[in-house]
Amino acid sequence: MKSNLPTSISLWRKIVNKLMTVLVLVAVVLAVIPLILILGDVFVRGAPAISIGFLTHLPTPVDVPGGGIANAIIGTFTMVGIASLISVPIGIGAGIFFSEWSNSKLATISGFMNDVLTGFPSIVLGLFVFVILVLTTKQFSAFAGGLALSFVMLPIIARTTSESLRLVPMTLREASMALGVPRWKTVLRIVISTGKNGLLTGILLAVARATGETAPILLTASTSQYFAKSIFQPTASLTVLIYNYATSASTSWQTQAWGAALVLILIMLGLNLLVKLTVGRNLAGTRAEL
Amino acid sequence: MQFRQLRGDTILKIILAVASLFIIVLVVGLAVELSLGSASSIFKFGPGFLIGSNWEPSQNVLGALPFIYGTLLTSAIAILIGFPISLGVAIFISEKLKSHQTFGFMLGTIIDLLAAVPSVIYGLWGVFILIPFLRDYVEKPLHNSFGFIPLFSGHPFGYDFFTAGVILAIMIIPTMSAVSRDVLSVVPNSQREAMYSLGATDWEVTGKTVLPYARSGIFGAFILGLGRAFGETMAVTMVIGNIPSISSNLFSAGATLSSIIANDFSESTGIFQSSIIELGLILFFVALLINVLARLLLWRVTRGTRVKF
Numbered sequence: 001m002k003s004n005l006p007t008s009i010s011l012w013r014k015i016v017n018k019l020m021t022v023l024v025l026v027a028v029v030l031a032v033i034p035l036i037l038i039l040g041d042v043f044v045r046g047a048p049a050i051s052i053g054f055l056t057h058l059p060t061p062v063d064v065p066g067g068g069i070a071n072a073i074i075g076t077f078t079m080v081g082i083a084s085l086i087s088v089p090i091g092i093g094a095g096i097f098f099s100e101w102s103n104s105k106l107a108t109i110s111g112f113m114n115d116v117l118t119g120f121p122s123i124v125l126g127l128f129v130f131v132i133l134v135l136t137t138k139q140f141s142a143f144a145g146g147l148a149l150s151f152v153m154l155p156i157i158a159r160t161t162s163e164s165l166r167l168v169p170m171t172l173r174e175a176s177m178a179l180g181v182p183r184w185k186t187v188l189r190i191v192i193s194t195g196k197n198g199l200l201t202g203i204l205l206a207v208a209r210a211t212g213e214t215a216p217i218l219l220t221a222s223t224s225q226y227f228a229k230s231i232f233q234p235t236a237s238l239t240v241l242i243y244n245y246a247t248s249a250s251t252s253w254q255t256q257a258w259g260a261a262l263v264l265i266l267i268m269l270g271l272n273l274l275v276k277l278t279v280g281r282n283l284a285g286t287r288a289e290l
Numbered sequence: 291m292q293f294r295q296l297r298g299d300t301i302l303k304i305i306l307a308v309a310s311l312f313i314i315v316l317v318v319g320l321a322v323e324l325s326l327g328s329a330s331s332i333f334k335f336g337p338g339f340l341i342g343s344n345w346e347p348s349q350n351v352l353g354a355l356p357f358i359y360g361t362l363l364t365s366a367i368a369i370l371i372g373f374p375i376s377l378g379v380a381i382f383i384s385e386k387l388k389s390h391q392t393f394g395f396m397l398g399t400i401i402d403l404l405a406a407v408p409s410v411i412y413g414l415w416g417v418f419i420l421i422p423f424l425r426d427y428v429e430k431p432l433h434n435s436f437g438f439i440p441l442f443s444g445h446p447f448g449y450d451f452f453t454a455g456v457i458l459a460i461m462i463i464p465t466m467s468a469v470s471r472d473v474l475s476v477v478p479n480s481q482r483e484a485m486y487s488l489g490a491t492d493w494e495v496t497g498k499t500v501l502p503y504a505r506s507g508i509f510g511a512f513i514l515g516l517g518r519a520f521g522e523t524m525a526v527t528m529v530i531g532n533i534p535s536i537s538s539n540l541f542s543a544g545a546t547l548s549s550i551i552a553n554d555f556s557e558s559t560g561i562f563q564s565s566i567i568e569l570g571l572i573l574f575f576v577a578l579l580i581n582v583l584a585r586l587l588l589w590r591v592t593r594g595t596r597v598k599f
Binding site: 013014016020021024025027028030031034037038092093097104107109113118119120122123125127128135151154184188208211214242261265 | 308312313397417552
């Protein structure tokens with residue numbers, strides 16, 4: 001076979017090689033710049049807006065000073081809480097099934113569906129809850145928002161659970177079963193307790209993702225100027241508040257949008273820090289976006 | 291004893307199976323409920339909905355073409371800008387930093403952070419920072435110099451297809467670069483060594499061996515990025531202007547499938563609402579198709595080694 005590779009490195013090949021190295025470096029710079037700019041702008045523009053009053057007061061009408069985001073912060077936590085109550089048990093259950101019964105047809109199909117669900121636009125999930133819950137009860141609510149968010153969290157939790165349980169060495173399972181421990185006890189006591197860091201990571205990643213979601217909540221919980229009296233009322237959230245304020249014409253609301261964005265970023269960073277603290281060495285590669 | 295053990299196993303297996311069955315039910319339920327919700331629109335407009343180019347809710351003339359067009363155009367811009375950058379980042383981390391694993395991991399983590407930034411914050415940043423910048427330093431010069439080309443013919447206001455495409459590019463870079471870098475990292479070293487031993491330069495090794503070897507996985511990363519661009523809602527809604535339009539002019543306001551749902555659903559009733567749900571149904575099927583395709587491609591290239599994404 002004739003080789004079409006030249007035998008010595010010509011000047012042209014050297015130039016091409018250097019050029020590509022430079023292009024690759026330019027790509028890295030272009031990818032990192034937006035992150036620095038976005039985080040920098042949020043801190044610079046958001047910090048002046050933040051005060052104790054901003055965190056503890058209710059929103060005020062347009063251009064009335066002293067408005068805060070207290071109800072939005074509580075609303076976000078409420079909805080993420082509801083979403084966690086729904087998605088954590090189901091997600092972990094499904095994740096255990098994917099990993100421990102990985103040969104079954106159900107696990108294959110459901111695992112594939114789970115991957116597909118991960119890539120679904122969150123607005124479609126919001127629209128789904130809008131159709132099944134908001135249209136039928138004629139009521140935007142924190143519960144509907146939480147349900148929509150739970151569908152965002154579910155595939156993340158299931159995937160991380162099964163990934164981390166698969167890292168538990170097979171010999172541990174074999175050793176347990178060889179001692180006469182039944183399979184269900186092996187799974188619950190040995191496999192889960194070995195992989196529990198991974199489970200926790202998955203939950204935190206999913207919570208972080210849900211905290212930053214806007215579209216599903218916009219369609220299901222709407223927003224409100226007040227503290228919600230129950231979870232069956234329209235409820236404010238940080239993300240929807242940022243959306244509404246950023247697209248308003250009021251400069252004081254726009255400033256507050258930056259302040260709320262900083263609060264949101266700090267919550268997200270806190271959650272990411274928690275992930276870094278809880279994450280096992282073996283799961284270090286698991287990513288936030290999944 | 292034997293019997294009780296068996297019963298415990300069965301109970302646990304059933305509980306867990308129900309949990310994983312729930313995921314299948316959810317995906318099927320999505321399709322069913324969105325179809326039911328858009329039934330009156332489907333019956334009224336039929337398949338013509340997909341090619342109807344007018345969206346006049348007040349006159350009950352509703353067609354999805356402007357939004358399909360907007361989604362395709364903004365995603366195309368995003369891919370055009372984002373894909374080469376993502377590939378560059380992946381090559382840098384997996385090839386150039388091969389012997390500096392820690393630094394590569396750090397850089398990867400930093401870029402992953404971009405994926406963790408909420409979409410509404412991209413939108414906020416887009417409205418107040420990116421729009422003025424692009425309008426004054428990119429769109430106006432392009433318009434002044436190349437205004438004779440239809441792409442750049444419109445007077446730039448900033449709220450347009452182009453800005454939406456740029457912000458989408460920033461948002462899909464983490465997804466595409468992360469998956470490409472996982473795919474490149476499973477290319478066997480023997481491939482590279484064989485190439486080096488023939489006297490190839492670094493770039494020749496990457497361009498003629500590593501990339502071709504990983505091409506179906508890179509295509510999978512490309513498709514996943516495309517899927518993210520298709521479905522991305524809030525940032526696009528905030529910068530695209532939300533006026534249905536089919537225009538070859540990049541500096542014209544437009545709307546995408548997801549942006550019009552977010553923008554219009556709250557004022558909608560009756561057939562208008564049903565049509566909006568049908569837009570969601572279109573988005574559902576597009577997302578389904580894209581994700582199935584991407585997973586199959588990635589599965590092909592990484593068979594055996596598991597890729598996390």
